[in-house]
Amino acid sequence: MSAGSIPPLLPLHAASLLSQKLAIAKPQADSCDPNPAKGHLGNSLCRSTTAGNSWQRDLADAVRDPEELCQLLGLDSAVAATIRQAAGDFPLLVPRGFVSRMQPNTLLDPLLLQVLPRISERLPSPGYAADPLHELGSLRAPGLVQKYAGRALLLVTGACAINCRYCFRREFPYAQAGANAAGIEAAIDTLAADPTIHEVILSGGDPLLLDDARLGRLVGRLESIPHLRRLRIHSRLPIVLPSRVTDGLVSLLADTRLACVVVVHANHPAELDESVAAAVARLVDARAILLNQAVLLAGVNDSLDILKALSERLIDLGIVPYYLHLLDRVQGTAHFEVPEERAAGLYDGLRGLLPGYAVPRLVREVPGEPSKVWLS
Numbered sequence: 001m002s003a004g005s006i007p008p009l010l011p012l013h014a015a016s017l018l019s020q021k022l023a024i025a026k027p028q029a030d031s032c033d034p035n036p037a038k039g040h041l042g043n044s045l046c047r048s049t050t051a052g053n054s055w056q057r058d059l060a061d062a063v064r065d066p067e068e069l070c071q072l073l074g075l076d077s078a079v080a081a082t083i084r085q086a087a088g089d090f091p092l093l094v095p096r097g098f099v100s101r102m103q104p105n106t107l108l109d110p111l112l113l114q115v116l117p118r119i120s121e122r123l124p125s126p127g128y129a130a131d132p133l134h135e136l137g138s139l140r141a142p143g144l145v146q147k148y149a150g151r152a153l154l155l156v157t158g159a160c161a162i163n164c165r166y167c168f169r170r171e172f173p174y175a176q177a178g179a180n181a182a183g184i185e186a187a188i189d190t191l192a193a194d195p196t197i198h199e200v201i202l203s204g205g206d207p208l209l210l211d212d213a214r215l216g217r218l219v220g221r222l223e224s225i226p227h228l229r230r231l232r233i234h235s236r237l238p239i240v241l242p243s244r245v246t247d248g249l250v251s252l253l254a255d256t257r258l259a260c261v262v263v264v265h266a267n268h269p270a271e272l273d274e275s276v277a278a279a280v281a282r283l284v285d286a287r288a289i290l291l292n293q294a295v296l297l298a299g300v301n302d303s304l305d306i307l308k309a310l311s312e313r314l315i316d317l318g319i320v321p322y323y324l325h326l327l328d329r330v331q332g333t334a335h336f337e338v339p340e341e342r343a344a345g346l347y348d349g350l351r352g353l354l355p356g357y358a359v360p361r362l363v364r365e366v367p368g369e370p371s372k373v374w375l376s
């Protein structure tokens with residue numbers, strides 16, 4: 001689907017040691033749980049984390065009300081009813097700063113399309129599933145996912161600051177996976193007992209929803225495991241909530257003995273405004289290796305011009321375009337799918353326009369494979 005067309009199925013316009021020891025995955029941290037019905041904590045907590053830090057205020061102030069979103073963007077108020085109907089138990093959630101980067105008066109804005117609940121999410125799509133990557137089958141311990149050799153992924157929270165409509169979080173049973181204080185403690189014990197693991201990936205949800213104190217305690221525990229060498233953080237917060245890049249976070253990354261890799265997630269160059277540039281500059285100061293992973297999304301970034309502009313903007317900011325993912329086939333996301341053949345064509349086009357270091361690897365995650373599958 002081109003960025004200029006209206007999606008055919010989307011009638012938007014019509015319609016102790018545990019918590020004492022770590023205090024990491026306590027309920028306050030899970031402040032924007034996507035789906036309480038699947039064992040998460042309540043969304044009401046999103047509004048209660050209004051402590052002094054500006055990022056927590058920005059988080060609490062995120063847009064959740066469809067009517068307000070329509071008002072901010074100059075959209076017909078009738079759209080709000082459709083959003084409510086479409087959202088189901090994965091509600092609208094988008095930080096105000098991200099909304100400010102959207103173009104008003106259009107439902108086709110590429111940033112808006114990433115967060116806008118659409119009726120097509122409710123339609124059955126053969127081949128799409130709740131857990132298409134079989135993450136639950138890759139659990140080594142509660143809260144610890146290991147799919148590939150040498151590294152493992154710690155689920156520190158099920159919460160995020162934004163609800164991207166293509167995200168697996170909409171269906172993933174975090175409580176069952178052990179994304180809580182007890183799970184993290186068990187996961188750390190497992191990491192400590194396995195000398196073949198050299199890299200820990202903090203993930204979720206978004207691990208930067210842990211405040212600096214909790215993150216510091218977690219990193220301190222990981223640093224004490226001698227065979228761990230690298231700390232990787234997968235986070236979209238530097239992009240959607242740049243105020244999260246605090247002095248405390250920068251110090252933590254700069255001071256740890258672990259080599260730090262921060263993998264951010266931006267899909268479109270319009271996401272990377274000056275507030276993001278300033279946050280990224282602070283991460284550069286922390287001497288973290290900065291990578292970006294994007295998802296190829298119909299109507300959002302499935303054009304050569306947009307992908308080229310995204311890579312160039314990332315490089316300007318000091319971020320290496322790392323992965324361009326094909327969509328994970330999570331149920332409710334089929335309208336974002338870009339066919340593999342078209343994706344390969346876009347990738348070949350990019351190679352003809354950009355230096356090699358600015359071309360992200362086109363990948364798909366396939367359950368059971370020993371690494372991500374490179375498609376070109």
Ligand code: SF4
Pocket residue numbers: 160161162163164166167168169204205206236265
């Ligand atoms: S930022 Fe990442 S974890 Fe959060 S909703 Fe979007 S895709 Fe999911």
